Amino acid sequence: MDLLIRNVRLFTAAGPGPAAPGFVAIAGGRIAQLGGAPPHGLRAADEIDGQGGLLTPGLIDCHTHLVYAGDRAREFELRLQGASYEDIARAGGGIRQTVRLTREADEATLEAAATRRLRELMHHGVTTVEIKSGYGLSIEAELKCLRVARRLGERHAVNVRTTLLAAHALPPEFDGRPDDYVDAVVERILPEAVRLGLADAVDAFGETIGFTPQQTRRVFEAARARGLPVKLHAEQLSNQQGAALAAEFGALSADHLEHVDEAGVAAMARAGTVAVLLPGAYYFLRDRTPPPVELFRRHGVPMAVATDCNPGTSPTTHLPLMLNMACTLFRLTPVEALLGVTRHAAQALGLQATLGTIEVGKQADLCLWDVDDPAGLAYAIGASPLRRRFHHGREHAP
Ligand code: NIG
Ligand code: FE
Numbered sequence: 015m016d017l018l019i020r021n022v023r024l025f026t027a028a029g030p031g032p033a034a035p036g037f038v039a040i041a042g043g044r045i046a047q048l049g050g051a052p053p054h055g056l057r058a059a060d061e062i063d064g065q066g067g068l069l070t071p072g073l074i075d076c077h078t079h080l081v082y083a084g085d086r087a088r089e090f091e092l093r094l095q096g097a098s099y100e101d102i103a104r105a106g107g108g109i110r111q112t113v114r115l116t117r118e119a120d121e122a123t124l125e126a127a128a129t130r131r132l133r134e135l136m137h138h139g140v141t142t143v144e145i146k147s148g149y150g151l152s153i154e155a156e157l158k159c160l161r162v163a164r165r166l167g168e169r170h171a172v173n174v175r176t177t178l179l180a181a182h183a184l185p186p187e188f189d190g191r192p193d194d195y196v197d198a199v200v201e202r203i204l205p206e207a208v209r210l211g212l213a214d215a216v217d218a219f220g221e222t223i224g225f226t227p228q229q230t231r232r233v234f235e236a237a238r239a240r241g242l243p244v245k246l247h248a249e250q251l252s253n254q255q256g257a258a259l260a261a262e263f264g265a266l267s268a269d270h271l272e273h274v275d276e277a278g279v280a281a282m283a284r285a286g287t288v289a290v291l292l293p294g295a296y297y298f299l300r301d302r303t304p305p306p307v308e309l310f311r312r313h314g315v316p317m318a319v320a321t322d323c324n325p326g327t328s329p330t331t332h333l334p335l336m337l338n339m340a341c342t343l344f345r346l347t348p349v350e351a352l353l354g355v356t357r358h359a360a361q362a363l364g365l366q367a368t369l370g371t372i373e374v375g376k377q378a379d380l381c382l383w384d385v386d387d388p389a390g391l392a393y394a395i396g397a398s399p400l401r402r403r404f405h406h407g408r409e410h411a412p
Contacts (some may be wrong), residue, residue, distance in 0.1 A: 015039045015058035022384050023062030025371040028070050040378040043406040071372055072141025072379030073333050074359035077290050081128045081159040082149045084115035086325045090303040097115045103223045109183040112325050114294050116149040125162045132166055134331035137412050139400045141379035144213045149178030153203045154181050158211035171405040175363050178207045180224050181218035181233045196229045200236035208240045219247040220256035227259050234263045249273040261285035262280035267362040271305045283313040288362040293339035294328035304344050318362045319354035337392040348392040378407035
């Protein structure tokens with residue numbers, strides 16, 4: 015064995031069970047053995063005494079918009095004075111404001127800004143992050159953002175999955191011609207992103223201020239034709255029947271879902287589509303309609319939790335804080351919340367074969383925390399109880 019981590023309280027995320035005293039042994043970057051007490055004769059090159067801390071899978075942030083320039087503090091002020099998110103978007107602010115700045119920024123500047131956010135995520139226990147494009151909205155700028163995202167994965171001790179979100183908003187040069195922009199997405203941007211290997215999945219913003227179900231369908235068909243899985247920003251501000259559309263395409267996830275109805279939830283259950291809950295955006299927009307957690311439970315739809323890190327609706331890189339918010343605002347149990355950033359987040363990215371749980375054969379991405387159970391992790395508002403973080407079996411300072 016390369017590494018033995020003993021004397022921990024183990025939360026494997028393989029089942030709903032509570033944390034229990036245990037150990038994990040690692041070889042070749044993978045989990046080789048785990049259990050209650052290490053067997054006599056188990057030898058490892060390195061040994062760590064966990065001193066009774068909680069050991070969990072490395073956290074997975076399965077929904078972020080990490081690559082962008084500037085911020086939207088001014089818009090935050092406007093909303094505090096009474097403007098709505100939709101008002102600001104319709105007046106040419108919102109996503110478009112970030113698009114202007116992101117288009118102007120060169121790749122090195124964008125990478126530096128995204129690196130700062132990535133380091134914060136890692137500091138709070140993230141070992142896998144999904145990064146969407148969607149602030150470029152032209153072929154050059156979308157590819158630029160995806161290249162930055164890929165490079166982050168090469169340069170840092172973290173797994174990166176990229177998602178093409180060209181159908182995030184209508185760029186100004188296509189004003190009044192949304193279908194022409196969708197043509198550009200399906201005929202040029204998406205094929206080029208696929209050809210260059212820059213996208214692992216495809217997403218869209220299905221909303222009155224985003225894209226219609228018919229336009230989203232075209233994007234999904236183009237993704238399917240090229241073998242890429244899809245995801246959808248669905249039912250965030252209104253019910254557009256996006257969850258059912260996502261399910262029809264076997265989507266990995268439908269995200270937000272504050273306004274989903276039971277038919278949409280049932281369709282997700284049949285398709286195995288994960289519900290990604292984003293309490294940071296709900297909180298920041300002072301939304302009043304929480305996602306229907308009880309329906310997800312009743313229909314057996316797995317729930318993931320993510321930061322949605324973006325400048326407009328969820329400027330946060332604190333995934334453990336999202337556990338607290340998911341419990342407080344959405345009434346998830348602490349165990350459900352923790353499964354939401356481990357096993358179910360892996361499923362929302364299609365990575366459940368290798369990540370998301372502590373099981374023999376899985377990649378040894380692990381976090382050791384200064385708390386002793388999932389409730390301790392979800393409890394403190396904005397604390398950072400991470401003690402040690404392992405990626406591929408190697409420790410990297412948190
Ligand atoms: O996930 N809803 C659309 N996209 C982002 C917000 C983007 C923005 O306002 O910049 C979200 O909430
Ligand atoms: Fe989002």
